[in-house]
Amino acid sequence: MKQSKSTRRRGLILTIAGLKRLQASILTMEKVQNNGHRFTLEDLGDRMNVSTKTLNRLWSLNTGVDQKTLKLCFSAFNLELRREDYTILSESNHTENSQTLSLSLDTEEQKLSPSLSLDSFVTQHHNLLENLWSYPDGPVALDSPFYVERPPIEELVYREIIQPGCVIRIRAPREMGKTSLVVRLLAFAKMQGYRPVNVNCNQIDSSCLTDLNKLLRSLCWQIATELGIDPKLDDNWDEEIGCKLSCSVYLQSYLLNQSKSPVVLVLNEVDRFFEYPEIAREFFGLLRSWYEEARQDNDLQKLRLVVVYSTEVYVSLDINRSPFNIGLPIRLPEFTEYQVKYLAHRHGLDWTSNKEVKQLMSLVGGHPALIRIALYYLCCQGITLEELIQDAIANGGIYRYHLWRHWAILQENPSLVKAYVEVVAAKQSISLNPIDTHKLESLGLITYEGDRILPRCELYRAYFKKQLGVAEFEYKSLQKRA
CATH class of the missing domain: 3.40.50.300 (P-loop containing nucleotide triphosphate hydrolases)
Structure with missing residues (x-):
C-alpha cells in the first residue's frame, strides 16, 4: 500500500547555532551594503533566490526545507553550510524536535518581523539561549547576540x-x-x-x-x-x-x-x-x-x-x-544606561524600568566587562541583583578574580601601590607621575573627572580602599627598610 505523503515530513531545519551564524552575516551585510538598514524579507528572498514563503518556513525553525535551499541562503552571505548549522526533520522526530526547541510556531498563523531582528528571538526563547551562554572572558564573538554597538x-x-x-x-x-x-x-x-x-x-x-x-x-x-x-x-x-x-x-x-x-x-x-x-x-x-x-x-x-x-x-x-x-x-566610551538596558534585554532580563540599570551602574559604571559578568551571573547562577551588589562591596563577590588580577599587578610595583593609595584616598585633585598614571589607566583602574583622577568605579574604590589600607602600611615599611 502506498504510504501517504502526509505521514512523513522530511527536510532540514536551522539549529540555534546556524541561525545565529546566518543572522550575524546578514547584519554585517546590512551595514556594508544597506547603510545599516535592515533587509526586508523580499530583499533577502531576492539575494538568496528563494521565495518569502520559503524564508518564513526557514525562520520558523520547525518547518523543513531542502538542503539546496539552505545552501543558497548561506552562500548568499558568503557562508559555507556546516553540519552543525542544521538538523534533520522528519515526522517521527517532529514532535520531539518541537518540544526540544519550544518553537511550535505555525507560519501560516504567525508572521515574523521583516526586520529579522534577534531581539524577539531572544525574548521569546530565553531558555534556548541558556546553553549558549559562556563566561564572558575575552572578545565578544562575531556571531554573538551580546555585542553592543556604540554609535557612531x-x-x-x-x-x-x-x-x-x-x-x-x-x-x-x-x-x-x-x-x-x-x-x-x-x-x-x-x-x-x-x-x-x-x-x-x-x-x-x-x-x-x-x-x-x-x-x-x-x-x-x-x-x-x-x-x-x-x-x-x-x-x-x-x-x-x-x-x-x-x-x-x-x-x-x-x-x-x-x-x-x-x-x-x-x-x-x-x-x-x-x-x-x-x-x-x-x-x-x-x-x-x-x-x-x-x-x-x-x-x-x-x-x-x-x-x-x-x-x-x-x-x-x-x-x-x-x-x-x-x-x-x-x-571607546563606557556603556550608557540605554546600552546596559539593551544588553540586559538581550540576556532575557525584563528590566523595563531603569531601576536595575541604575543599581548595577552605581557599582561598576558602564564598564563593559563588569556589566557582562554581572548579567552572566544574574542569568545563569541564580543570584539577585541586590545580593550581587552587597557581596561585591563586602569582599569582591563575583568580581573577586577580576579584582585579584589587578591586585597582583599592583603588588608587583610599589610605586603603583603608592599612586593608587593616593587616588582612592584623595578628596581633591592630585598629581601623579605620568608613567604611573599611564599604567593605572592602561589597567582600567582610573578615570578622569575634569582635572581629577578617580577610581574607575565604586567597586574599585571600595575594594582597593580596603586592600590598600594594608598595602600603604606595607609600602611605608618597605621605604623605612630601604
Whole structure:
C-alpha cells in the first residue's frame, strides 16, 4: 500500500547555532551594503533566490526545507553550510524536535518581523539561549547576540577602512571592547576583499624590542607569512641602507606590490613599545612616514593601518614623527544606561524600568566587562541583583578574580601601590607621575573627572580602599627598610 505523503515530513531545519551564524552575516551585510538598514524579507528572498514563503518556513525553525535551499541562503552571505548549522526533520522526530526547541510556531498563523531582528528571538526563547551562554572572558564573538554597538563608532571605522592609505587609532583601557571592535572591523574588511594581518605586540620577543633591525624583520616576516607570501627576507633586505628604509622598501616593493587587494595591518597592544622609548621613537616615526608617503605612492595606498592601544603615549615623541596625531581617532566610551538596558534585554532580563540599570551602574559604571559578568551571573547562577551588589562591596563577590588580577599587578610595583593609595584616598585633585598614571589607566583602574583622577568605579574604590589600607602600611615599611 502506498504510504501517504502526509505521514512523513522530511527536510532540514536551522539549529540555534546556524541561525545565529546566518543572522550575524546578514547584519554585517546590512551595514556594508544597506547603510545599516535592515533587509526586508523580499530583499533577502531576492539575494538568496528563494521565495518569502520559503524564508518564513526557514525562520520558523520547525518547518523543513531542502538542503539546496539552505545552501543558497548561506552562500548568499558568503557562508559555507556546516553540519552543525542544521538538523534533520522528519515526522517521527517532529514532535520531539518541537518540544526540544519550544518553537511550535505555525507560519501560516504567525508572521515574523521583516526586520529579522534577534531581539524577539531572544525574548521569546530565553531558555534556548541558556546553553549558549559562556563566561564572558575575552572578545565578544562575531556571531554573538551580546555585542553592543556604540554609535557612531562602528560606522566610522567601516567608512574609514575603505580609504586608501588610512590610519585608524583605537584607544581604550583594557576590557573596554577594543578587540571585539577589531574583530568586526576585520570581518568587514574581508567582505570588501581586503587581506587582514593581525599583529599582537605582546607576542614579540623582548630581544626584538631592544634591536630595531630584529623588530622590523620580525614584523615583515609575520606580515609576509599571513599574506601567504614567501618572506625571502635575506634577498630583499639591505643592511647598508638601514633597517627602516629596508623595511619600507620591502613592504612597498615586495609585499604590497604582490597584493592585488588592500592589506589591513592591525597592531594590537602597541603600549608595549612605550617601555622602550628609543625603539618607540624610531618605530612610530616609521609608521608616520608610511601614512605621509601613501598620499603619493600607489602601493602604500593599499596599506590600511589600525593601531590599538590602552592609554595616552607617555614616551616623548616629536609631534611631526608621531602616529598618534594622524588618521581617525577612536576612543571607546563606557556603556550608557540605554546600552546596559539593551544588553540586559538581550540576556532575557525584563528590566523595563531603569531601576536595575541604575543599581548595577552605581557599582561598576558602564564598564563593559563588569556589566557582562554581572548579567552572566544574574542569568545563569541564580543570584539577585541586590545580593550581587552587597557581596561585591563586602569582599569582591563575583568580581573577586577580576579584582585579584589587578591586585597582583599592583603588588608587583610599589610605586603603583603608592599612586593608587593616593587616588582612592584623595578628596581633591592630585598629581601623579605620568608613567604611573599611564599604567593605572592602561589597567582600567582610573578615570578622569575634569582635572581629577578617580577610581574607575565604586567597586574599585571600595575594594582597593580596603586592600590598600594594608598595602600603604606595607609600602611605608618597605621605604623605612630601604
